[in-house]
Amino acid sequence: MITKLSNERFEKAKSYIKEHGRTLDQSRLDYYLHHGSKENVLNVLRTHQNLDGGFQDMGEGPRNFSSPIGTSVAFQLLTDLDVPVNDPMVQNGLKYIVETFDHDLGLWQPAFNWLHEEVNLVQSWGNPSAELVGYLNHYKEIVSNTFLDKLLNITARNMLLVKRPMDTFVLLCYMRLVKFAPDGLKELIIQRLQEDVPKVIETDPAKWSKWCTKPYWFAISSTSPVADIINQDVIRNLEYEIQNQTDEGFFPPHWNDTEENLWNWKSILTIDVLKALRNYNMIDQ
Incomplete structure (x- = not known):
């Protein structure tokens, strides 16, 4: 039993x-477990968004300034709550995501700048880049097709190059991408998840x-x-x-x-x- x-x-x-x-978790508790107000969750989440569109103090990432990883946590909530693309919080957040992409390296920084360290960019790439690609594809109505195609190609390439099994947090980010990935890429990611997750838990x-x-x-x-x-x-x-x-x-x-x-x-x-x-x-x- x-x-x-x-x-x-x-x-x-x-x-x-x-x-x-946390105030945010108090609103999540009411929403998820008592059919509470979605708007109350969003009102609290707005207090975490900065003028640059990014989010801070989200558990992951810095408390006092925006980061791609903090913004990824915010978009976990925004997509879970089915917030539409015309919502200003979504639009400003997407603008931040697009503007913070490092075109030279083909990724988003996970939190603080760690590029002074010895980091395998392919192995680390998914956290949080894979997840952010998913949110851009979900709200693709206002994202450049050229930019999005580039991101999806990078994602598929890294899925083929990454050593297995993947890191726990990279796998979690790929898992969040699955919901928003186009079919061919989705099938590849699911295959990788089903192979790797049993090995890392x-x-x-x-x-x-x-x-x-x-x-x-x-x-x-x-x-x-x-x-x-x-x-x-x-x-x-x-x-x-x-x-x-x-x-x-x-x-x-x-x-x-x-x-x-x-x-x-x-x-x-x-x-x-x-x-x-x-x-x-x-x-x-």
């Missing part, structure tokens, strides 16, 4: 978000308390392109999260970080786990 999050523990998680969570529960790639990251819902392949690992992983929910109500990060960063991630992960539990009917209500 599958373990479910009790109603009491569910209320504990919600209370944690309401009392200690940690399936030993004894290791889930330390830094590792958790199975549920790749299948927060059964619509994931790898859900069928890793379903048993995802369920076991979510049962682990239920068992390790803290007395305060949050689902804890499994890595070391600054106190401020961990506060952000306690909030973000709690929403993510609750969404996954709801999607797999693992909340006892």
Whole structure:
């Protein structure tokens, strides 16, 4: 029998978000778990957008200035909420994405400038570039066809050149691209995901308390392109999260970080786990 999050523990998680969570996660909690206002989520998200169109303080990326990776997280929400292309927040965000593309290197910087380091650009390229290509293709009505064709060609080329299995976060970005990729590229990415994801996830529960790639990251819902392949690992992983929910109500990060960063991630992960539990009917209500 599958373990479910009790109603009491569910209320504990919600209370944690309401009392200690980020404002953005408070609005996400209301929307995703209580059919709350989409507009309320968007109003909070607008406070994270800068005059240059990019987003800051999104969990990923810098807190005090725009970054492509922070903007990618914002577009996860914008596309999840089906925000149309004529929305000013979308248009300004797309403008930022287009303007921050490095044409010489054929990528977007992941956060801070890391090009002084020894980085394999093909291996690292997908994070966040693959994801951003997906958002540009989704809103392609206002994106140059020439530019978009260039990006799709770079994506296909790198999918063929990258060493396997791919890095966890690169795979996550390619997985987010799948939803918006044209058919031929979509089929290639799904094939790569189905081959690589089982190789990078940690399936030993004894290791889930330390830094590792958790199975549920790749299948927060059964619509994931790898859900069928890793379903048993995802369920076991979510049962682990239920068992390790803290007395305060949050689902804890499994890595070391600054106190401020961990506060952000306690909030973000709690929403993510609750969404996954709801999607797999693992909340006892």
